[in-house]
Amino acid sequence: MSLSRRQVAGAALAAIPLTAGTAHAGGRRSRALFVAGDSTAAQKFADAAPETGWGMALPFLLHKEWRVANHAVNGRSSKSFVDEGRLDAILGVIEPGDLLLIQFAHNDEKKDDPARYTEPWTTYQEHLRLYVDGARARGARPVLATAVERRRFDAAGNAVPSHGEYPAAMRALAEREGVALLDVQALSLALWQELGAEETKRYFNWTSTEQDNTHFNPPGAIAVARLVVRELLRTRVLAPRDVRRLEEEIPEEWITWPEPAA
Known part of the structure; x- marks a missing residue:
């Protein structure tokens, strides 16, 4: 089913927490971290459990004055997210001081699907620039994140x-445009290498009926969210006061999967 831009915008607005735009004591407004991305980051629902997007774990690592507005959606590329009006929905509500975290590549790579495919050094960068320019025009800060790696190992056990x-195309764009870059691809590849082929199964959506080497379960989503937050600190997008529990264990049962909207 194809949604109109108005329907997409309405759904996105409905998904934003009721605390949006509220002020804390002293008149300071809570700030938001918006996530634009694909299924690896997206909110999952009860029918998909235990599959978990890393965006679902972010709220446990950020101070309560930050709220996460997770607009990532399964199957989207940097192109299709724009074409469906989902970037417009974010830009319609994002405010000065907010962050727009942008992670795409998994579906941009699909050459056989013209609705989603982008070429790394041309149309991929062109679409990413729409997010960067749109956030900046509204006084928000864009943050680019290279795509988290899949679970792939060669015969010698190398990730x-x-x-x-x-x-590489995203890194080059970030440098050229002066945008903070979270190198989640490099860090996740190093983490999978450290854990090894067998141990990484505990981080991906491996069940009795499915062997998924792309999407995460709760431990994997929490681990990737930690990489993201550490990079937000390294790049000074966030300050230490913005972060909590970075070195603490986060119980898996904190991850919940709501029922899908009717």
């Missing part, structure tokens, strides 16, 4: 990168 030229 193998799967995103081709897309991470």
Whole structure:
């Protein structure tokens, strides 16, 4: 089913927490971290459990004055997210001082799907620039994040990168445009290498009926969210006072999957 831009915008607005735009004591407004991305980051619902997007774990790592507005959606590329009006929905509500975290590549890579495919050094960068320019025009700060790696190992047990030229293209764009870059691709690849082929199964959506090497379960989502937050600190997008529980265990049962909206 194809949604109109108005329907997409309405759904996105309905998904934003009721605390949006509220002021704390002293008149300071809570700030928001918006996530634009694909299924690896997206909110999952009860029918998908235990699959978990890393965006679902972010609220446990950020101070309560930050709220997470997770607009990531399964199956979207930097192009299709824009074409469906989802970037417009974010730009319609984002405010000065907010962050827009942008992670795409998994679906941009699909050459056989013209609705989603982008070429790394041309149309991928062109679409990413729409997010960067749109956030800046509204006084918000764009943050680019290279795509988290899939679980792939060669016969020698080495973690193998799967995103081709897309991470390099995003790094180059970030440098050229002066945008903070979270190198989640490099960090996640290093983490999978450290854990090894067998241990990483505990981080991905491996169940009795499914062997998914792209999407996460709660431990995997929490681990990737930690990488994201550490990078937000390293790049000074966030300050230490903005972060909590970074070195603490986060119970898996804190992750919940709501029923899908009717």
